[in-house]
Amino acid sequence: MKGMTLIVKKTTQLIAGMILMYGIYVIIHGHLTPGGGFAGGVIVAGSFILVTLAYGGDFLKLVKEEAGTTIVESLATIMVILVATAGFLFGTQIFFNNFLPKGNVGELVSAGVLPLYNIFVGTEVASSIFIIFLSLIIFKEESPQ
């Protein structure tokens, strides 16, 4: 897959980082503002997709990237399950229990385990949407013209 023109590449350099930062902002403020793990994850995936589209990449590199992303995705799901099971192990033996101290309403570090769930769900969504995108490209490169 070939990259695009110089103008597109330069613009992508300027804005991809900002999109990524905005996605991370939406994820970590999920328990305070609208948005959260899913919406933020989609924005993060958008920044990766933008870079891949603008710069292109040869087939082998894409396959390697897809393998790495799959591992990240599975790890994120396992982390969600681990946090949920931690609620089971600490305290009252209830799955999905909010076992951390709640903190003050409105502060960044508050609401117990909710920010943790948001972070892992965000990672999961970002990586899985990126995998879908990569799989489509790899399928197109593999298939005969």
Next chain:
Amino acid sequence: MNPLLPLFVVTPLAGAFLIMIIGRFIKEFNKYFASLILLFLACLSLYFLFITGENVSVYKVGGWEPIDKIPIGIYIVMDGFTAIVVCIINIVGFLSAFYSISYMKRYTAENYYYALFCLMIAGMNGVVISGDLFNIFVFLEISVISAYALVAFGVEKNELEASFKYQVLGGIASFLILFGIGFIYWKAKTLNIADIKEAFSTGYDRTYFLFVQILILSGFGLKAAIMPFHAWLPDAHSSAPSPISAMLSGVLIKAVGIYVIIRLFFNMFPISGGMSILITTLGTLSMVTGVFLAIGQWDIKRLLAYHSISQMGYVVLSVGIGMMIISKGGSKEIAALAITGGIFHLINHAAFKGLLFLNAGSIEYTIGTRDLKEMGGLAKSMPATSATSLIASLSISGIPPFNGFFSKLIIIIAAIMAHYYFLALLAVIVSIITLASFMKFQRYAFFNKKDDKNERRIKEVPFPMVFSMIIMSILCILLSLLVIPQIRDVVLSPAIDILMDPSKYTSIIIGQ
């Protein structure tokens, strides 16, 4: 509140993603790990079958207690009926996973296979133990989307076509179900099954209610492949790898189809005369038409798939007879007998149909064809497959010492006691045609030609496959013990009680 209940969903879910990571680095990890997980789940489900009995245990996820007796969190419910279906799922799942150790060697990408297998188990367990309508929908999607991928696992033309057909019809079913759930939520303002029952008990608009019931019945009927909605089943079940066919036919259509229909129409909706006649008609239709479509087939797995429709017809028919008796205010004992027959046949069907698909898989594994005309004389070279498939064939056609006989007998007796003589006659005739078509299967596959010199060098299949088939055939024989009153009281009666007495289900869940 039993803290072990969520393990039914957590363990296979974690296992699926662990297989995806560790399976990349360690070869052979996937197959043994998947079997281990399912063995654990099978033991857990047996443990729950024995401790549940009459009592209903409710688990509130996240520890959200009800406010003013209105449930606000997600509830997980384990009662007698759930315990039985969970047992079916996990035991057949374990045997299929163990069978796959040898069978799946021919395929590439085994990691994906075992991960999807675990996801499908997680989805089905979730559907069965959930006490919340929307949660049922979410887990149903997890299990059927894994099933779509597993049906297409061979990536040949037929497999892809079958999977596509299944996806389109499954998508329509999911749409109907979601639409129905939306309508229920609109009026009842709650999604908890017991709470919806409470909300509807104060009175309702009849037209609205009928519309919702039809939506739910046709949605889950599509998943269960009841007669007018059966078109996807023969293709999907015959194209999948054989352990998956055993899972789809033996478990999936029951867990996400029949189980949910029975649960919702007994424990959520008030039983009405019109719906019970409709359910009985659909059951009779699929019982009769399924067997006539099956007898002409020459592809073994297609033949078995059509028989699944027919046998599920028996279950739906007997449950429908039970509902008709209840709605007319007839004798409670006869209604209980009819429902006992249905649930007993549901358990038996999981055992013998799972086994038959594993047999078909063994035949396909050794001689590489599914066409009955090209087989023959396998009885000598494959003794274990031949013997186990004979047991399964006799079970499904209702020959006395095996389990299928007793459940069909109970269904027929219940139909006669309720004065539905025509339905009883149809059940007998369908059973005879089933016997005929399985005689054809036995003759063409195992006897027919003489192959004394064994020119084709056919050998018996490897140990894991033989092991699974033999355990299944032992189950086929042992399950007939459920007809003995003392054993029936422990296993079947709690399930019948919870279905016959909807107010008990509601009061236990709301009351806690």
